[in-house]
Amino acid sequence: xxxxxxxxxxxxxxxxxxxxxxxxxxxxLGRDVLVLERGAPRNGSEMQLPSQRDDLRWSIxxxxxxxxxxxxxxxxxAPGEDALPMRQLISFLPGFGVGGGxxxxxxxxxxxQTTDYVxxxxxxxxxxxxxxxxxxxxxxxxxxxxxxxxxxxxxEKLFGISGKAGNVRGEKRDGGNPFEPWRAEDYxxxxxxxxxxxxxxxxxxxxxxxxxxxxPAANASRAYTNPDGMKLAACQYxxxxxxxxxxxxxxxxxxxxxxxxVVGKPNFELRTHAEVFxxxxxxxxxxxxxxxxxxxxxGEEFIQPASVVVLGSYVLSNTRLMLLSGIGExxxxxxxxxxxxxxxxxxxxSGVGAFFEDRYINPFMASGSLGMVxxxxxxxxxxxxxxxxxxxxxxxxxxxxxxxxxxxxxxPGTPRWGLAWKAANAKWYLRSFGILAHGxxxxxxxxxxxxxxxYRDAYGRPLARITFDFPENDxxxxxxxxxxxxxxxKATGATIVSPAAPRRGPYDTRLYxxxxxxxxxxxxxxxxxxxxSTRLQSWDAQNLFVSGASVFPQNSGYNPTGPVAAxxxxxxDDLASYLxxxxxx
Amino acid sequence: MLxxxxxxxxxxxxxxxxxxxxxxxxxxxxxxxxxxxxxxASTELGPSLIGIVGRAxxxxxxxxxxxxxxxxxxxxxASTLDAFLADPQSVVAxxxxxxxxxxxxxxxxxxxxxxxxxx
Numbered sequence: 001x002x003x004x005x006x007x008x009x010x011x012x013x014x015x016x017x018x019x020x021x022x023x024x025x026x027x028x029l030g031r032d033v034l035v036l037e038r039g040a041p042r043n044g045s046e047m048q049l050p051s052q053r054d055d056l057r058w059s060i061x062x063x064x065x066x067x068x069x070x071x072x073x074x075x076x077x078a079p080g081e082d083a084l085p086m087r088q089l090i091s092f093l094p095g096f097g098v099g100g101g102x103x104x105x106x107x108x109x110x111x112x113q114t115t116d117y118v119x120x121x122x123x124x125x126x127x128x129x130x131x132x133x134x135x136x137x138x139x140x141x142x143x144x145x146x147x148x149x150x151x152x153x154x155x156e157k158l159f160g161i162s163g164k165a166g167n168v169r170g171e172k173r174d175g176g177n178p179f180e181p182w183r184a185e186d187y188x189x190x191x192x193x194x195x196x197x198x199x200x201x202x203x204x205x206x207x208x209x210x211x212x213x214x215x216p217a218a219n220a221s222r223a224y225t226n227p228d229g230m231k232l233a234a235c236q237y238x239x240x241x242x243x244x245x246x247x248x249x250x251x252x253x254x255x256x257x258x259x260x261x262v263v264g265k266p267n268f269e270l271r272t273h274a275e276v277f278x279x280x281x282x283x284x285x286x287x288x289x290x291x292x293x294x295x296x297x298x299g300e301e302f303i304q305p306a307s308v309v310v311l312g313s314y315v316l317s318n319t320r321l322m323l324l325s326g327i328g329e330x331x332x333x334x335x336x337x338x339x340x341x342x343x344x345x346x347x348x349x350s351g352v353g354a355f356f357e358d359r360y361i362n363p364f365m366a367s368g369s370l371g372m373v374x375x376x377x378x379x380x381x382x383x384x385x386x387x388x389x390x391x392x393x394x395x396x397x398x399x400x401x402x403x404x405x406x407x408x409x410x411x412p413g414t415p416r417w418g419l420a421w422k423a424a425n426a427k428w429y430l431r432s433f434g435i436l437a438h439g440x441x442x443x444x445x446x447x448x449x450x451x452x453x454x455y456r457d458a459y460g461r462p463l464a465r466i467t468f469d470f471p472e473n474d475x476x477x478x479x480x481x482x483x484x485x486x487x488x489x490k491a492t493g494a495t496i497v498s499p500a501a502p503r504r505g506p507y508d509t510r511l512y513x514x515x516x517x518x519x520x521x522x523x524x525x526x527x528x529x530x531x532x533s534t535r536l537q538s539w540d541a542q543n544l545f546v547s548g549a550s551v552f553p554q555n556s557g558y559n560p561t562g563p564v565a566a567x568x569x570x571x572x573d574d575l576a577s578y579l580x581x582x583x584x585x
Numbered sequence: 586m587l588x589x590x591x592x593x594x595x596x597x598x599x600x601x602x603x604x605x606x607x608x609x610x611x612x613x614x615x616x617x618x619x620x621x622x623x624x625x626a627s628t629e630l631g632p633s634l635i636g637i638v639g640r641a642x643x644x645x646x647x648x649x650x651x652x653x654x655x656x657x658x659x660x661x662x663a664s665t666l667d668a669f670l671a672d673p674q675s676v677v678a679x680x681x682x683x684x685x686x687x688x689x690x691x692x693x694x695x696x697x698x699x700x701x702x703x704x
Contacts, residue, residue: 043629052683233620234616
């Protein structure tokens with residue numbers, strides 16, 4: 001029997017980056033904000049030495065992530081196949097607990113580009129209307145880079161991003177990204193120190209005529225105080241960023257920069273262990289009336305009425321909650337009709353290993369977004385005419401860690417066990433690094449999310465079913481950019497370069513690739529082809545808004561946190577106005 | 586021409602240098618502040634450093650120190666702080682403070698004089 005609670009003004013589902021940015025904006029206005037987070041608060045062993053460095057607990061056993069025995073996903077590679085549950089969530093890492101993915105992220109903080117936001121129009125105008133394959137369902141976002149620029153700048157200041165600008169108000173800067181869209185200001189902090197791998201990569205990239213620049217990082221290169229007066233310490237290069245909570249207070253997160261601003265205020269509440277079952281939807285009125293959740297510690301069920309609901313949970317959870325609540329029309333890949341679950345995308349990641357007899361890379365001196373990168377082969381920075389694919393990848397020497405359990409840098413031909421394997425581990429651990437190609441993922445008619453007809457979570461709700469494989473376009477793209485990464489690895493003068501291994505199907509969930517799932521509740525100008533409007537307002541419930549990478553119509557070659565935050569900051573302004581005068585924005 | 590006695594001039598310079606050193610120590614302290622706030626009470630992340638000079642290591646009742654620091658038998662003065670801040674782990678192996686140290690001696694001196702003035 002569910003207990004009905006007192007109505008709250010704004011209820012945000014998910015206590016991560018979106019919730020932090022929205023609460024920061026709305027609570028000082030006197031708005032009543034309740035955040036429902038399914039996981040635990042974060043203030044214990046995950047952030048203090050020595051337990052913070054527990055590679056087994058946090059990384060291998062994924063201690064900060066969604067538990068598969070409570071909720072997992074099922075996967076099939078094409079419509080028509082039977083999906084099977086992912087018994088371990090390895091290929092991506094959904095956050096669980098306050099801070100969500102932004103507590104255990106690496107800190108790569110990019111801006112999506114001018115062309116990303118108008119991808120279909122751009123490609124059709126450059127390559128012709130018929131150039132895009134019929135099954136490539138990429139769309140324009142309905143928002144432009146210029147509209148989001150102030151929010152990117154604001155986010156970079158709030159999170160103290162370290163980097164080197166390449167284009168300040170149209171003025172090109174040496175040493176930054178020559179393909180960067182204009183930015184109002186330089187990064188608030190200078191880049192992190194360039195590690196040995198970065199120096200080697202930089203020299204090789206320059207030799208080949210490219211313009212390398214340091215990775216933009218939410219790992220503070222020095223102590224920083226943000227415009228809210230919140231403080232970051234300097235990165236200690238310990239190499240425990242992704243999968244970990246930073247113990248040095250140097251990695252920007254909602255936990256240290258956003259929630260402390262509002263926790264303790266009478267009009268703010270962060271309720272943890274609150275697993276939202278579904279939104280309560282009044283179909284006739286086209287409004288949500290609140291959410292139903294369970295207290296995961298006691299098993300009690302609650303109805304939480306709300307005047308406004310924001311879905312700010314993980315990509316797959318946002319989509320699943322829309323489906324479980326019966327809001328909007330589920331996408332059908334056979335007809336192409338319906339929108340909820342449509343345009344699910346991932347990230348097309350591949351890599352090449354470079355091994356040096358005579359150089360010490362020392363991968364244990366690392367940070368989440370540390371190293372050098374080139375952008376020549378990303379997005380539409382090169383002419384795709386005649387190539388047979390669209391999109392691309394940034395190519396980087398990113399030294400994120402040298403943690404003991406999973407760091408196995410072994411040249412091709414190394415035996416898989418025994419003395420020779422041990423000797424190769426000992427030899428190459430210090431003397432190798434990977435060159436990463438971090439590529440676009442363009443939407444395909446078949447790739448989508450829906451509810452699994454067979455498998456359920458611990459509470460009896462259908463699991464989200466992922467139908468995904470790397471589309472032919474992305475496989476061809478990966479072959480192209482991975483060869484470029486291989487050429488770069490050769491140009492470093494490495495003793496051994498592993499063969500180019502581009503990403504191919506079938507999608508293998510046993511290998512970590514990236515947590516950058518996108519789509520499912522996509523934004524757009526037309527309700528027939530999107531779930532939320534360009535203001536992130538549901539087409540089917542005026543008082544429901546969606547925040548997160550689930551609104552991306554397709555994925556760029558960059559990491560998605562920057563655009564997620566820029567959209568959430570804009571949503572904060574929109575909600576401030578909506579709460580004054582509720583309407584279709 | 587009026588001339589200051591040499592001793593007074595030296596004193597003026599010394600106090601100017603001292604003031605400058607305290608300012609730069611304050612800037613350096615920015616790196617410590619996210620964990621060691623300037624409040625009188627300790628936080629979950631770090632003990633308050635008010636009155637640190639002259640205090641025994643691991644002595645505050647309101648912070649859960651590492652066993653290493655509790656058992657360190659160090660009294661913090663300019664010399665012990667200098668050694669600790671140069672390389673915390675080599676002086677107190679097992680300290681939970683996630684800080685690699687300050688290699689520059691004059692920066693350490695500035696920071697220590699700032700810590701001495703912290704009230």
